[in-house]
Amino acid sequence: MDRLPPLNAVKAFEVAARMGSFVLAAAELGVSAAAVSQQVRHLEQFLERKLFVRAGNRITLTDAGHAIFPQTSRALNDIAAMTTRILEGDLHSRRLVISLPFSLAEPWLAPKLSALLEVYPHLAIDIRVEDDPVDLVRHDIDIRVSYGDYHYPGLEAVHLVRDEALPVCTPEFWATHGNDTFNLTQIPQNLFIHTHWGASYASGPTWHDWFSLIASNYYPDPKQGVRCGLSSLSVSLARLGLGIALGHRLIAQADLDAGRLIALSPVSLPLGHPYCAFVPAAKKSRKDINLMMGLLR
Incomplete structure (x- = not known):
């Protein structure tokens, strides 16, 4: 069999030529731009030909690059198609x-x-x-x-x-601790469940955010009541009748549909991301x- 160039280098060249940029090629391949450039240099050394003209962050194909790009692209597409046929059949x-x-x-x-x-x-x-x-x-x-x-x-x-967050609790909990007007400002602070998202997140919804959204100056103290580190756990605690959670709709929707939980307000707080x-x-x-x-x- 004739000498074959290194496949990783061929792939790096094909993507860089198609995208017209080492940076964009790196994003597609999930590696650094320097790694793409290094692989291209390996192929250039193997072929003993310059494949790109490099000018700062810009690259253009040389005559040699133009000559091999179409065949390289077809060969890689053929390999991908063959792989797909094998995998989809198994x-x-x-x-x-x-x-x-x-x-x-x-x-x-x-x-x-x-x-x-x-x-x-x-x-x-x-x-x-x-x-x-x-x-x-x-x-x-x-x-x-x-x-x-x-x-x-x-x-x-x-x-x-x-996703969005909204106040939820069980019907039984509200029947015991709630009121006819669904006014959460009249609920004792120790009955609110707080979710702590951790130090890595600053966009997690809080009771302070929700009450600010409804233009209220009533802010449940997170030092009171139950505090947990998972949004799904806060919904579970509310389902058990332990308080009112600022539940994420994706997590609470099945319980809302089944009547295990009720929404205490039509106002919901969109998540930050x-x-x-x-x-x-x-x-x-x-x-x-x-x-x-x-x-x-």
Whole structure:
């Protein structure tokens, strides 16, 4: 067999030539621009030809680059098509790896999986519950769902939904502690459940934010009542009758629909960031991933 150039270098060249930029190529490949440039230099050394004219951050193809780019692009597309045919014909041996925060796993993701399994009944699914940031490449993650679009700057952030928070409690709790006008300013401060998002987040909704939204100067003291570190746990505590939670709708909706919880106000507080999905560029053509992404939107 004739000598073959290093595949990683060929791929780096093809993406850089197609995008016209090492920076944009790096974003698609999920590596640094310096790594792309280094791979291109390896290919240039292998071929003993200059493939790009470099002028600061700008690159243009040389005659040699123009000569090999079309064939390189076709060859990589053929390899990708062959890989897709093999993988799509053997779905039962593949695992779809979905990574997301704890709060979304049961109330939001689980109901969506049934639709996917109707299409791919033999598909193995690995659900990983973990906080950001996550190394998608090292841990072979197919889809990462995160709060916010800023965790993985090298990947496209697909906006899924912007959640909202609203006051919820059980009907029994309100019958005991509430009032006919649903006036939360008359509720003792120790009956409010507070969610502490942790030091890494400054945009989590608080009771102070919600009461400010309704132009009230009544602010429940977070030092009183129950305080927890998970938005899903605050809804669970409210479901158990332990107080009034500022529940996220994505988490509380099933309980609201079933009557286990009631909304105490039509006023809801939008979260500071949307939930977003990230898929490594090399996996975007997989049918199971694309179907799952469609279900998540």
